[in-house]
Every structure is written in structure tokens, then in C-alpha cells.
Amino acid sequence: AQKVTQAQTEISVVEKEDVTLDCVYETRDTTYYLFWYKQPPSGELVFLIRRNSFDEQNEISGRYSWNFQKSTSSFNFTITASQVVDSAVYFCALRRYNQGGKLIFGQGTELSVKP
Amino acid sequence: EPEVTQTPSHQVTQMGQEVILRCVPISNHLYFYWYRQILGQKVEFLVSFYNNEISEKSEIFDDQFSVERPDGSNFTLKIRSTKLEDSAMYFCASRSDREGTDTQYFGPGTRLTVL
Numbered sequence: 001a002q003k004v005t006q007a008q009t010e011i012s013v014v015e016k017e018d019v020t021l022d023c024v025y026e027t028r029d030t031t032y033y034l035f036w037y038k039q040p041p042s043g044e045l046v047f048l049i050r051r052n053s054f055d056e057q058n059e060i061s062g063r064y065s066w067n068f069q070k071s072t073s074s075f076n077f078t079i080t081a082s083q084v085v086d087s088a089v090y091f092c093a094l095r096r097y098n099q100g101g102k103l104i105f106g107q108g109t110e111l112s113v114k115p
Numbered sequence: 116e117p118e119v120t121q122t123p124s125h126q127v128t129q130m131g132q133e134v135i136l137r138c139v140p141i142s143n144h145l146y147f148y149w150y151r152q153i154l155g156q157k158v159e160f161l162v163s164f165y166n167n168e169i170s171e172k173s174e175i176f177d178d179q180f181s182v183e184r185p186d187g188s189n190f191t192l193k194i195r196s197t198k199l200e201d202s203a204m205y206f207c208a209s210r211s212d213r214e215g216t217d218t219q220y221f222g223p224g225t226r227l228t229v230l
Contacts (some may be wrong), residue, residue, distance in 0.1 A: 035218070045158070045206060045221040091158060095219075101146065101210070102160040102171055103219060 002027045004094050006106035013082055014114050021077040021109045023092030029053075031097040034068065034075045039089040039108070048090075051075065053097075082113045117141045119222035121207050127228045128197055136192045136225045138207030147190045148208040148219060149182065151175070158206065164190065197229045 003026040013019045025034065036048040049059060051068050059066045063080045079086055089110045093103040120139045128134050140147050149161040162172040164182055181193045190209075194201055204226050208219040 037221075043204060043226075044223045047218055047220060050218045093158075101217070101219075102148065102163055102173075103150070103158075103208075104160070105158040107157045 002029075002094055002096065002104045004092050004104055004106035006090075006092055006109050008109045009107070010110045010112070012112045012114065015084060016081050017113075018078060018080050019082050019111065019113075021079075021090050021092075021111065023075045023077065023106060025073050025075065025092070025094045027073075027094060027096070029096055033095040033097070035093040035095065035103065036066065036075075036077050037091045037093060037105075039091060041088070045091070048077075079111075082111075084113050084115055087111060087113045119207055119209055119220055121205075121222035121225050123225060124223065125226045125228070127230065130199055130229055131196050134194050134197055134227065136194075136205050136207075136227070138190045138192070138209075138222055139188050140190055140207065140209030141211075141220060142188070143211060144209035144220075145212045146170075146210045146217075146219075147182075147184070148210075149192045150206045150208065150221075151203040152206065152224075153203045161192070161205075194227075197227075199229050202227055202229045 005024045032053045034051045038046045056068050065078045067076045089108045091108045092106045095101050095103050122137045147164040150158050152158045160173050162176045163170045179195045183191050204224045206224045207222040210217045210219045
């Protein structure tokens with residue numbers, strides 16, 4: 001069975017702090033994809049990153065970085081120098097490598113960045 | 116930039132009534148999805164649709180639900196007889212079938228309220 005766990009339900013930080021959102025996944029597949037989506041207070045789901053299981057290279061995009069470690073089945077997301085606009089719910093998701101390709105979401109982590 | 120659109124943004128209905136939620140996927144995408152998110156909870160997969168048929172559906176997607184692609188641009192979700200527990204945000208998503216560009220992009224959602 002496939003499963004995604006985001007153990008941190010809520011995180012509160014002060015602006016300019018760094019924050020890491022944890023994501024642990026379970027799958028027996030050897031090929032799969034991992035995603036992060038952001039859900040701001042307005043409610044839409046905004047795609048942030050997609051990762052293939054065979055590509056463990058970490059990625060940085062501006063203040064965002066992602067650490068993918070197959071050995072621990074984790075795909076953690078770090079925001080450096082957080083800003084108030086980063087306040088949102090962040091979802092980690094897993095997708096099997098098959099035709100249908102449904103996303104299996106974690107519970108989400110609500111990040112609150114205070115000025 | 117192309118995007119998924121959904122109408123209406125908010126639908127209020129009486130229990131037992133039929134509702135149709137509409138989506139216009141990104142034009143060159145071939146896979147279509149419906150997800151739902153009950154308030155404060157995670158995003159849950161309902162159904163995926165490819166080549167004019169359902170490719171996968173979840174346990175939630177029972178006989179009360181149906182999907183259709185009535186023309187070349189719209190993708191609809193019908194709930195035949197709504198229940199109170201159907202109140203949720205419903206997201207449509209689409210993706211291409213090309214490897215490497217098959218991220219699912221989500222619409223802004225339709226908030227369904229069943230009274």
C-alpha cells in the first residue's frame with residue numbers, strides 16, 4: 001500500500017527563520033514520483049516540485065530546497081528565510097508509475113509565518 | 116500560461132439534489148482527475164479518466180458519482196443525490212501523457228455545500 005505521512009500538523013515560525021517540513025512515504029514500487037503542493041488561504045493547490053524516484057539529487061529553487069533520501073523514504077522541504085507570504089498548508093504527495101497516476105496526499109502541514 | 120478552470124466556484128444545494136461540477140482541463144492534456152478535500156483534511160483521490168473512460172476510482176466514488184467528457188474541452192463530475200457528507204472542496208486536475216511533463220495541475224476548486 002502507498003502512504004504519505006506528514007507528522008507535523010502545524011508549524012509556527014517568525015519571519016526570516018528557516019523551516020523544514022517533513023514528509024515520509026511508503027511504497028513497494030521501485031519507480032514512483034514525489035510532489036509538493038502549496039495551498040494558500042485562498043484554497044487553490046499550487047504545484048511546487050516533482051521528483052522521480054531514480055533522481056536523488058537535491059534541488060534548490062530560490063528560498064526553497066528539497067532533500068530526497070530513498071534510504072529513509074523521506075522528501076523534506078526547507079524554506080530559507082521564511083516570509084509571511086509562505087503561510088499556507090503544504091502537502092506532500094506520492095504517485096505510482098502507472099497509467100492512472102493518482103496522487104496520494106499526506107495530511108498536510110500548516111505553516112504560519114509571523115511578522 | 117494555460118490553467119485548469121472550474122465552475123462554479125461555490126455551489127450550495129439541498130440534500131438529495133443532483134449537482135454537476137464543471138472543469139476545463141489544460142487543452143493538450145489527456146489525463147483528468149477529480150479529488151475532494153473535506154474542510155481541514157487532506158486531499159483525497161476520487162477518479163481518474165483517460166481515453167474516454169475511467170482508469171481508476173476510489174472507494175469514495177460510488178454509484179452516486181459519475182464523470183463525463185461531453186465535448187472536447189469539458190470534464191464534469193455529477194453527484195446524483197447529494198448527502199451532507201458530500202460537502203467539500205472538489206478539485207479537478209489534468210496532466211499530459213508525456214514522460215517528464217506529467218505533473219498534475221489543479222484547478223481552483225469548487226466548494227460544495229450540502230444543506
